[in-house]
Amino acid sequence: MDLEEKQLIKMQVRDGFIAGSPIVVGYLPIAIAYGVLAKQAGMTLMELTGMSLLVYAGAAQFMGAGMIGLGVSALEIIIATFVLNFRHFVMSLSFINQIKHYARKWKFGLSLGLTDETFSVSSIYKKQENQAYGYFFYGTIMLTSYLSWVLGSFLGGMLGDIIPQNLSQSMGVALYAMFIGLLIPSIRKYKRIAVISIAAMLINYIVSPYIGDGWGIVVGTVLGAFIGIFVLEEEKI
Amino acid sequence: MMIWVIIIGMALVTVIPRIIPAFIVDFIQFPDWVNKWLQAIPYAALGALIFPGIMTVIPDQPYIGVVAGIVAILLAWLRIHVIFVVLSAILTVFLLTI
Numbered sequence: 001m002d003l004e005e006k007q008l009i010k011m012q013v014r015d016g017f018i019a020g021s022p023i024v025v026g027y028l029p030i031a032i033a034y035g036v037l038a039k040q041a042g043m044t045l046m047e048l049t050g051m052s053l054l055v056y057a058g059a060a061q062f063m064g065a066g067m068i069g070l071g072v073s074a075l076e077i078i079i080a081t082f083v084l085n086f087r088h089f090v091m092s093l094s095f096i097n098q099i100k101h102y103a104r105k106w107k108f109g110l111s112l113g114l115t116d117e118t119f120s121v122s123s124i125y126k127k128q129e130n131q132a133y134g135y136f137f138y139g140t141i142m143l144t145s146y147l148s149w150v151l152g153s154f155l156g157g158m159l160g161d162i163i164p165q166n167l168s169q170s171m172g173v174a175l176y177a178m179f180i181g182l183l184i185p186s187i188r189k190y191k192r193i194a195v196i197s198i199a200a201m202l203i204n205y206i207v208s209p210y211i212g213d214g215w216g217i218v219v220g221t222v223l224g225a226f227i228g229i230f231v232l233e234e235e236k237i
Numbered sequence: 238m239m240i241w242v243i244i245i246g247m248a249l250v251t252v253i254p255r256i257i258p259a260f261i262v263d264f265i266q267f268p269d270w271v272n273k274w275l276q277a278i279p280y281a282a283l284g285a286l287i288f289p290g291i292m293t294v295i296p297d298q299p300y301i302g303v304v305a306g307i308v309a310i311l312l313a314w315l316r317i318h319v320i321f322v323v324l325s326a327i328l329t330v331f332l333l334t335i
Contacts, residue, residue, distance in 0.1 A: 022323045047240050054248035064247055074243045082250035087282075089254035094278035096258040097267070107259035114255050116286055123279035169295065170331035173305045176291040177326030180309040181319035183283040188314060196277050197284030204285040213290075220285030221278060228277025229270050 005133075012133045016140025019125055022181070023117045023141070024148040026174035027058075029163055031149045034061055035156020041069030045157045052153035056146060057115065059213070060084045061153075084214035090221055091119040099129055099138070106135045113142025117175055124182045192231045200224025294330060305329040 031052065038048035043065060051061055060081045067077045092114050096107050110122075118141055128134040155162060163171070187194045200220040208216025267275070287306070294302035305326040312322045 022320050025323055043240060051244045054244055055251050057251050068240060074246060077243050078246035078250055081247040085251045086254055091282055092255050093258040094275045096262050097275045100262050111256045111259040120283055166334055170327050173294045173326045173330045174323050176287055177309040177323045178319060179283050179287045180306060181313045181322035184310055184313035193280045196280045200281035200284035201288035205289045217285045221282045224281030224284055225274050225277035229273050232277060
């Protein structure tokens with residue numbers, strides 16, 4: 001590998017790190033809170049960190065730890081997790097279709113790291129998909145997010161609540177603000193996108209009280225994007 | 238022991254839906270409208286992830302999340318980098334909850 005290639009890879013890794021930094025800011029306090037809760041639910045440090053390493057899904061882990069604490073059966077917990085995380089299938093399908101031309105190993109590796117947050121960042125940063133070594137950009141986003149989640153869980157389980165309560169409560173808005181910060185520039189460029197997002201919001205708001213948060217996001221996303229088929233113009237996306 | 242069974246079960250039902258697309262997109266040629274639908278998914282997902290979830294930031298005071306969200310919208314509209322949008326929203330909630 002010559003110097004220029006190394007330089008390109010380095011640049012993609014650096015850009016990935018910058019693009020992923022809001023996820024790290026959002027994940028750390030939530031992961032710490034998860035570690036604290038899981039400890040209180042009676043899980044050992046190894047179990048709660050292991051759950052972050054293997055499951056790597058925030059909301060599902062909060063739910064799982066809570067249900068373990070309540071003594072709910074394994075089967076119920078696993079089914080509830082499936083329902084809550086099924087939205088990642090829809091997101092993965094969209095992201096993998098975006099990077100269709102990548103080698104199978106990259107598609108596989110990147111799909112392993114897919115969460116609400118890594119999906120959102122990766123699918124909004126589209127220009128890297130056709131750049132040389134763009135997969136290093138996406139890979140860096142996936143890896144830094146994963147590591148911050150695992151590290152935060154471990155810290156929470158080991159040290160307890162190390163972030164003052166009112167600060168960690170305030171940091172709960174971080175990921176929502178990141179979603180907004182990703183969405184608005186797209187809408188600014190192409191206003192019709194707002195129709196899709198607002199439709200998805202309203203659909204989720206209307207249906208989630210009946211079918212739960214997990215399915216609410218799935219239905220909102222799937223139907224909201226359907227509206228996109230009619231409002232988006234081919235050449236502008 | 239039971240906890241590890243739960244963890245592994247949760248891991249499997251989470252990872253399988255995540256990775257299936259990596260193995261199927263090579264074999265399926267989607268019609269145009271499906272491609273368009275898939276391209277619209279990020280914007281729909283962002284909408285569904287933002288609202289109504291943002292109202293639960295401070296569960297008993299839903300307006301605080303909404304105010305922080307409006308601050309984030311304004312700053313993002315002014316082309317402020319996303320990391321500062323995030324920090325400003327955190328600061329907004331912090332100030333409103335003192």
